[in-house]
Structure formats: C-alpha cells, structure tokens
Amino acid sequence: MTETLADTAAGPLEHPMPRAAGCPFDPPPALMALQTDSPISRVRIWDGTSPWLITRHDHLRTLLGDPRVSADPTRPGYPHRTAGMKASDQARQTFLTMDDPEHARLRRMVTAPFAVKKVEALRPSVQKIVDDLIDGMLAGPKPVDLVEAFALPVPSLVICELLGVPYEDHDLFQRNTKVVVRRTSTSEEVLAAQRELADYLDDLLTVKRARPADDLLSVLATERVATGEMTQRHAAETGVLLLAAGHETTANMIALGTLALLRNPDQLALLRDAEDPKTVAGAVEELLRYLNITHSGRRRVALEDIEVGGEVIRAGDGIIFANDIANRDPEAFPEPDRLDISRDARRHVAFGYGVHQCLGQPLARLELQVVYSTLYSRIPTLALATGFDQVEFKHDGIVYGVYELPVTW
C-alpha cells in the first residue's frame, strides 16, 4: 500500500465522518482536505477495512467509466456501506450490482419509461400531484412538516403511478424503504424489509399478468416474465429497487433543497422569479451538485491493477467514489462551496457516472423542476418554523437529508 498523507501514524481517516458543526450542506472538512493533499487515499470503514477514497472529479469519472472496476458486491474486497447492506447485496442481485454484459441486458428491460420524451409526457400529471399537495398544505394547519406533507408524497405518488403500484399501500413501502436506507439497521432488519417489499411486488406482478395496465410492472409481467427473459422474483426485486430509489432520493432532494434555498434567500428569489424553464432546470442541476444527498458514495472493487493519479489500485482493492467531494472540486466548479443556481453545473456527478449512472435521472429532474418552480411561487412566504440548529439531519442515512422540516407561511 502506498504511503499517503492520510495513512501516516494516525492511520487512515474514518469514512463516513461527521460534518462540521453548523455546516450541514458541506462534506466533512477532513475528507474535503484529501482532495488537495491526497486525492486518492485509503480510508477506514465500519468493518475495519481500508478501501480507497476517490475525491477528484476527473479521477472519479475516469475510474467509474473503467470496465476494470466492478460493481459486484459479492466480490471479495467490495467496500459495503453497512452490515445491513452487505447482507442484502449478497442476498439479492439486481442490475445495480452486476457488471456488463448481464447488467446491460437486465437494465435495458426497464429503461423505456425513463426516456426523456416519455418522462416529459408525465409533466402534467406530476404538476397535478404537486398542486394538489400544495392545496392540501394551504388548507391545513400550520406549521406543517414539509417532509410528511409534501417531499415524500410527491416522488411516492409519481413512482407508484409509473410502476403501477396502488398508493393506498404506501405505508407498507415507505416503512420498509426507511429501514433499508437507515445506516443503523441490522442485517436481519434490512433483509426482512426487502423480503416484505419483494413479496408484495411479487403478488402484484401476478395480478398484473392477469390484468395488465399501462405501467412498468405490467410490462415486466407480460413481456419479460411471461416470455421467460426474467424470473418473476427478479422482476419483483427490480421493482423493489425502483420503488426504493424513487422514494428516498427525490424526497430528500425536495426537503433538503428547500432548506438550502431558505438559507440562501437571494438564490430562492432568483428561482421564484424565474420565468424561463431553463433557469429552473439549471437550478435543479446546481442543487443536485451542491447537496449531494448520495453522500455515502459509489462503491466498487478493482478487477485488475489500475494506475491512476500516481497511485496503483490493486486487483481486489475496494474503492469508494466520493461524489459529494468531487462535486466540490474547484477544478470542475469554480467557487464550489457557493450555491449559485445560475452556474452551469451539468457536469456534476450526483447521479454517479459510468454505465451505472442513475436510471431514473430524467424522472428526478422532472419532479424537481416541477416542485422547485411551483412550491416557492405558490407559497412565497414559506419559512422555517423552527430554529436552523433544531433541524435534524440524516447523518446516519445512506441517503442524506432531513428527518423533518417544519415550515410555515
């Protein structure tokens, strides 16, 4: 192992690490410092192993695009996020945790509804979902928790519509999704939650096969499972992946994004007064770059020795791609710690990079565009109903965000 600044006498830095007090939007300063001092270095994770942490934007893109870097969590050396994730990753396999060509074969079966024009066609129904939820908030008591009343129901309703999952069952999948993404969940808890979700979707696929509708689960049931291209269990687990990914990520972007905008009133005013959809689209990219809710990074393992940035990553070494830190790389984004919705942030890596880059990104973009362009213009006096220091952040989450966001107007 190459000696670096980070693994001198004190040993490698811990990952993850607490953020600085009072700076909940910024990655941990000690990990940020690695980008300058030792951009490819070892860190210590929960199980005592020391995978590499990649912190520079250019290194991250080079390596995540390299087929010698594997996403397969069953390979020795893979740096698991938590004990719970280790158990679940090894128990079930979706395209997310496979390498090409199997990854491409299975991912290609579910890309159709995420094509840009098909997603764009959902804009009126997403707008209606957003408007109805805002109507509900305005008609109800205040203060209200924005997470419960708005941030979670928006993506939940949208992904349910796309998959064809009855929203009446949202308690079941929201409860289980929470367990899956909580860092403190035990292996048993994660496995049980995933089993309950997969059983639920398995039953639903049986229903869809008999009575197909215009949704993704019906397509999987009638065109993939019925033809033997995919087992029903695999289709159910793919559904779990999409349902969970569709919930936690966008919900956290809505609530955390709102908090960041309330803390940056000049930027909020720019967004609220924007008439050009391009301004809103640009703001979405900048908030994705700045907030980096996928703060536990992308996880991979090297299949061969790879030379990069003066280091050699050996075959079997684990690699964590710190997209949060890469998105604050001044080489890629001038004054990276400033939230500036008018900057061109399109090269951010909040959705990852390489063949595993987020499948749902066109849908996430649409939802966030509709939300950010509607919420603050319809409720221009929106304000935090508690002290900023009272807000609890999901330091323990695989996805970063806030647990609650009490707001008033």
Next chain:
Amino acid sequence: MRVEVDQPKCVASGQCVLIAPEVFDQDDDGFVELLTDRPEPGQYDGVKESAVVCPAAAIRLAED
C-alpha cells in the same frame, strides 16, 4: 464535425437529448439515436457537452 454514437454502449441517461435535441434523440427504449451526423457549427457546443457528460462515453466526435 462528424458525430458517431455507439448505441450498444448507451445507458439511456438522456442528457444528450436534453442538451442537443436537434442532434440526438432516443428510441422507444430510451437509447440514443442520431438525427444528424453532421451538426451545424451552431450546434457544436451542445454536441461537445453531450459527449463530455455522457456517462457511457457512447458519443464520439471526429474532425472532417
């Protein structure tokens, strides 16, 4: 400038369609389709940016 796309590599991120819709489109499954392999000079910036952000490096640019 000449544009080439490697459709089997495409992962349907859709960013090229958002950046340069006059040059790139997607088929029914979300995979890249080239509308023209000879973009106008005014479209060069969008084409170059599409190639940079493409997560699968499925867009290649060649000089004439």
